[in-house]
Amino acid sequence: MSHLKDKNVVITGGTKGIGLATALHFSRAGANVLITGSSEASLQSALKQLPNAEGLVCDLTDMAQVMSLGNATQKTMPQVDVLFANAGIAHFRPLQEMTEALFDEMMQVNVKGLYFSIQQIEPLMPSGSAIVVTASIAPRKGQIGLSAYGASKGAARAMVRNLAAELTQKNIRINCISPGPVVTDIFSRMVDGDEVEAKKILDRIASTVPQGRVATADEIAHSVEFLCGPGSEFMLGTEITMDGGKAEL
Ligand SMILES: NC(=O)c1ccc[n+]([C@@H]2O[C@H](COP(=O)([O-])OP(=O)(O)OC[C@H]3O[C@@H](n4cnc5c(N)ncnc54)[C@H](OP(=O)(O)O)[C@@H]3O)[C@@H](O)[C@H]2O)c1
Structure with a gap:
């Protein structure tokens, strides 16, 4: 039996891509899944594929929505065993083509929205629960056009390392999945x-x-499952890289 059976799982950015693939994978394994998305339309479209899941609109560019995520979640899911903090955006631009608006949006979603969504859900998480954050290989691999995106994901990576020190006191583990493309x-x-x-x-x-x-999004979902399960219990503040060797070789 899967370790996910009957577990309560919140997936931010669960409407598409890696988040949706993980929601599908976790639902099939018997988890109770709650996904978030930035709009009602994207949420409803995803929920058609996830008949047993719950959904919440939480646009990470809107701090009022972010700061009500805990209360809104608690109404349908009083306890959260796994948080997959995955929502994110990418604006790939060389230095001279980056605008302040695009830079700010990326930092708002990938850094500030990430931080405060974890702050909102963490009080619902019991001892033994797990948080997985979607980072990237971008902080480690120099690539043209990825300086601002890489900075946002470098912030996410540092956040996980430091939160791990703090949250282990409550026996909550936090780690990253760092995909390549x-x-x-x-x-x-x-x-x-x-x-x-x-x-x-x-x-x-x-x-x-x-x-x-x-990679396929489903490959990433399998690593997320590992990161919140018993096989990774001695992993803390660290990451799994899934990149076909792009950052290492
Ligand atoms: N694809 C890659 O190559 C790759 C590589 C490394 C890391 N990543 C990271 O993986 C994560 C998922 O990306 P993906 O590739 O699966 O992209 P995706 O298919 O575009 O999905 C992005 C998800 O984030 C949500 N999102 C975007 N803006 C949001 C906002 N303002 N508020 C709330 N939710 C928002 C989207 O929700 P809506 O649809 O409702 O807007 C969607 O569910 C991101 O953190 C990304 O940086 C991706």
């Missing part, structure tokens, strides 16, 4: 939904990965 809508969002352009970007990126391909 994964096939998700994050690339089509970068080119305003142009799927042909998004595929070109992904093909170009795949050629830079030693294994010659990008």
Whole structure:
């Protein structure tokens, strides 16, 4: 039997990509899943694929919504055994093409929204529970156009290391999943939904990965399952890298 059976799981950014794949995987394993998304439309579209899941709108650019996440969650899920803090955005731009608005949005979602969503859910988490944060290899691998995104994910990585020291006092574990490139809508969002352009970007990126391909969101979901289960109980404040060798080789 899966360790996820009957566990209460909150997944931020559970409407698409890595978050949705993890929600599907965890639901099939018998977990009670609550996903969040930035809009009612994206939430409803995801919930059609997740008949037994609950959903909450929580736009991480709206601090009033972020700061009510704990209360809103508690109404349907009084106890949270696993938090997958995954919501994030990417604006890949070289230094001279980055704007203050794009920079601020990325820091708001990937850093401030992440931090305060963890702050909101943590009081609902009992001893023995686990938090997994989606970071990235971007803080470790120098790449053109990723300086601001990499800074936001470097902040997430540092946050996890420091929160681990704090939360272990309550026997709550926190670790990161750090993916390399994964096939998700994050690339089509970068080119305003142009799927042909998004595929070109992904093909170009795949050629830079030693294994010659990008990951599927489902592969990442399996690592998230490991990070919140008994097999990873001695992991704290650290990360699993899933990148086909891109950051190491
Ligand atoms: N794909 C990759 O190559 C890759 C690699 C490394 C790390 N990551 C990280 O993986 C995480 C998931 O990304 P993904 O690739 O699965 O992208 P995705 O398919 O675009 O999904 C992003 C998720 O984040 C949510 N989100 C975006 N903006 C939000 C906001 N303002 N408020 C609340 N939720 C918001 C989206 O919800 P809505 O749809 O409701 O807006 C969606 O559920 C991100 O943290 C990303 O940085 C991705």
